[in-house]
Structures are given as C-alpha cells and as structure tokens.
Amino acid sequence: MSTDLEALFGAFSRAIGKPAMADVEFGETLRQMMGALVRFDYVVVFAYRGKERPIDLYSTFDSQEHVVFVTLYQAGPYLLDPFYHTARERREGVLRMRELAPDRFYSSEYYRTYYVQTGLAEEIGFFVNSGDDITIVLSLMRREETGVFPPGEFETLKKAGPLVGSMVRHYWAGLAPRFDAQLAMRGKRQRKRGQSDNIPPADAVWRDLNLTSREASIVELVLQGHSSESIGLKLNISTGTVKVHRRNVYRKLGISSQTQLLSLYLSSFG
Structure with a gap:
C-alpha cells in the first residue's frame, strides 16, 4: 500500500x-x-x-x-x-x-x-x-x-x-x-494460599515439579519449540544427552508426550 x-x-x-x-x-x-x-x-x-x-x-x-x-x-x-x-x-x-x-x-x-x-x-x-x-x-x-x-x-x-x-x-x-504493584498483588494472593512470594511463576513450576535446573532448562526449550539438536547447541551438550534428560523428565513426571508436558506446565499457572 x-x-x-x-x-x-x-x-x-x-x-x-x-x-x-x-x-x-x-x-x-x-x-x-x-x-x-x-x-x-x-x-x-x-x-x-x-x-x-x-x-x-x-x-x-x-x-x-x-x-x-x-x-x-x-x-x-x-x-x-x-x-x-x-x-x-x-x-x-x-x-x-x-x-x-x-x-x-x-x-x-x-x-x-x-x-x-x-x-x-x-x-x-x-x-x-x-x-x-x-x-x-x-x-x-x-x-x-x-x-x-x-x-x-x-x-x-x-x-x-x-x-x-x-x-x-x-x-x-x-x-x-506498575510491575511492582503487580508483584505486590501477586504476593498478597500467594500469602493467602500459604505460598512463598519470592519465586517467579516459571521457576516455581519447576520447583513444584521437582526438576533439576538442567532438566528445567531443557524442558523450557522443548516447550518453546527447539529441537534436540537446537537445545544441544544452546546448552553446549550433545544431542544424545538432551534426549536422555527428556526421557528422564517424562519418566519423573509420569507422562509420555509433549502434549501432556505442556498441559502439566500450563495447569501449574492456574
């Protein structure tokens, strides 16, 4: 135009x-x-x-x-x-x-x-x-x-x-x-539920799911749409190591697909 x-x-x-x-x-x-x-x-x-x-x-x-x-x-x-x-x-x-x-x-x-x-x-x-x-x-x-x-x-x-x-x-x-006010409001809601208010929501998800920091990093990249090869390059580890971590995460969470992983992840923000 x-x-x-x-x-x-x-x-x-x-x-x-x-x-x-x-x-x-x-x-x-x-x-x-x-x-x-x-x-x-x-x-x-x-x-x-x-x-x-x-x-x-x-x-x-x-x-x-x-x-x-x-x-x-x-x-x-x-x-x-x-x-x-x-x-x-x-x-x-x-x-x-x-x-x-x-x-x-x-x-x-x-x-x-x-x-x-x-x-x-x-x-x-x-x-x-x-x-x-x-x-x-x-x-x-x-x-x-x-x-x-x-x-x-x-x-x-x-x-x-x-x-x-x-x-x-x-x-x-x-x-x-505005961000500070939003954080304060979230903190009030969490305290009412007896939760800690000093952990960002994304980090709290991995803590609650009992994942290690490496597992959490890999799962986040998987959910964002990175292939195992791309994850390996970003984290400077082999593709095989990435796949092992993914299998371990699925076994730890009792799931078998990325669909279940995403559902579990997003439901943690409810």
Missing part, C-alpha cells in the same frame, strides 16, 4: 507538544501512524520485565479476541513466546516472528495448542528497551486471510523503528511502579 501522508502527519501532530499521554491515547496515536504506513489487522503493546507477567498497555482486540491474545497469554503461554524471550534478551529493532521462532516452533505443541488459536499469518514487533530492565513491544499482526507483510512494507516499518522507539520511551516511561 502507498503511504497515507495526511493520516501519518495528522497522527504525529496529535503527539507534538504533549508531555504525557494515557495508554489508550498514545496507543491509538501509534495505531494511526502505523496504519498510514502498512496494512494490518491488530495492534497490541506489551511491557516485559524479567520473568514477570507482562503488562498489556494497549490493544485493538474485541472482547473475544482479547481472551485469546491477552488474558490466556498472560496466564502462562507468554513464557513460551519468541517475542517474550527476545524482550528478555533486551534486543531492539523491528523483528519478524518467523525470524525469532525456534526451529520446531511451528510444529510444537505450544503452537498447535495455543498460538494457532490466534489465526495469524504473521506478526512483526517493534522492540524498545526502556529503563528498569523493561522492554516494550509493539506488535502489528496480520490474519491468515490477509497474508504476510510484503517485503516493501517490512522495510518501511524498519525505517520507522527509530521514531517509534523514541516515542515509546518517552510516553511509556516509568513503568516500574
């Missing part, structure tokens, strides 16, 4: 001179700016800090779509999302999902069980590092019927990356108190 300069400048002008904007107002400004450049179906913005539950800053989903893309995602599947892991690595730039996904992502149980529900053909993210170890990701999504982003549109988005990054860092600065 051709750039709609009138819409682009109109959206940009609404931000000029404003020292601050509410989440929805700024999110809508970004949506209008991106909509002047490329075609997409959805926008969602998440803020990530470590292994904590991501904060949804803005989205364009209807109520049913919000359940899949936000509510279910925040309940645990985010821990297996390539965008989440890229944010944790503090990478920046405009990146495609398919460039970040592990080698077996599209045949993984996570993809078949959760991601396929999104009905997406492609997802492109603007990764913006903020202060306090926070990364903000603006995702533009196209459904299967719309198709993937053409190469020209992806290049246009990459050119817009520095401007988007500057605006995001300005208008979504100071998010640490």
Whole structure:
C-alpha cells in the first residue's frame, strides 16, 4: 500500500507538544501512524520485565479476541513466546516472528495448542528497551486471510523503528511502579494460599515439579519449540544427552508426550 501522508502527519501532530499521554491515547496515536504506513489487522503493546507477567498497555482486540491474545497469554503461554524471550534478551529493532521462532516452533505443541488459536499469518514487533530492565513491544499482526507483510512494507516499518522507539520511551516511561504493584498483588494472593512470594511463576513450576535446573532448562526449550539438536547447541551438550534428560523428565513426571508436558506446565499457572 502507498503511504497515507495526511493520516501519518495528522497522527504525529496529535503527539507534538504533549508531555504525557494515557495508554489508550498514545496507543491509538501509534495505531494511526502505523496504519498510514502498512496494512494490518491488530495492534497490541506489551511491557516485559524479567520473568514477570507482562503488562498489556494497549490493544485493538474485541472482547473475544482479547481472551485469546491477552488474558490466556498472560496466564502462562507468554513464557513460551519468541517475542517474550527476545524482550528478555533486551534486543531492539523491528523483528519478524518467523525470524525469532525456534526451529520446531511451528510444529510444537505450544503452537498447535495455543498460538494457532490466534489465526495469524504473521506478526512483526517493534522492540524498545526502556529503563528498569523493561522492554516494550509493539506488535502489528496480520490474519491468515490477509497474508504476510510484503517485503516493501517490512522495510518501511524498519525505517520507522527509530521514531517509534523514541516515542515509546518517552510516553511509556516509568513503568516500574506498575510491575511492582503487580508483584505486590501477586504476593498478597500467594500469602493467602500459604505460598512463598519470592519465586517467579516459571521457576516455581519447576520447583513444584521437582526438576533439576538442567532438566528445567531443557524442558523450557522443548516447550518453546527447539529441537534436540537446537537445545544441544544452546546448552553446549550433545544431542544424545538432551534426549536422555527428556526421557528422564517424562519418566519423573509420569507422562509420555509433549502434549501432556505442556498441559502439566500450563495447569501449574492456574
């Protein structure tokens, strides 16, 4: 599509001179700016800090779509999302999902069980590092019927990356108190249940399942969509060693498939 300069400048002008904007107002400004450049179906913005539950800053989903893309995602599947892991690595730039996904992502149980529900053909993210170890990701999504982003549109988005990054860092600065408040609320809920509140949910899962740190690392990579060969390269161990650990984990947990492993993993966040 051709750039709609009138819409682009109109959206940009609404931000000029404003020292601050509410989440929805700024999110809508970004949506209008991106909509002047490329075609997409959805926008969602998440803020990530470590292994904590991501904060949804803005989205364009209807109520049913919000359940899949936000509510279910925040309940645990985010821990297996390539965008989440890229944010944790503090990478920046405009990146495609398919460039970040592990080698077996599209045949993984996570993809078949959760991601396929999104009905997406492609997802492109603007990764913006903020202060306090926070990364903000603006995702533009196209459904299967719309198709993937053409190469020209992806290049246009990459050119817009520095401007988007500057605006995001300005208008979504100071998010640490929101994460702190979320942690405090989670701590209160856990204390009511007699649980410890100083362990991240992902780590608590492995502790509760009585897995060693090596077993936990391998299982996480399996669930993310890495093959045994890819896991071996990442952990600097042989493929055979990876397979032995996988068999041991399955035997320890009393399961026989990745489907059961994912179900057990996600049910731990309930």
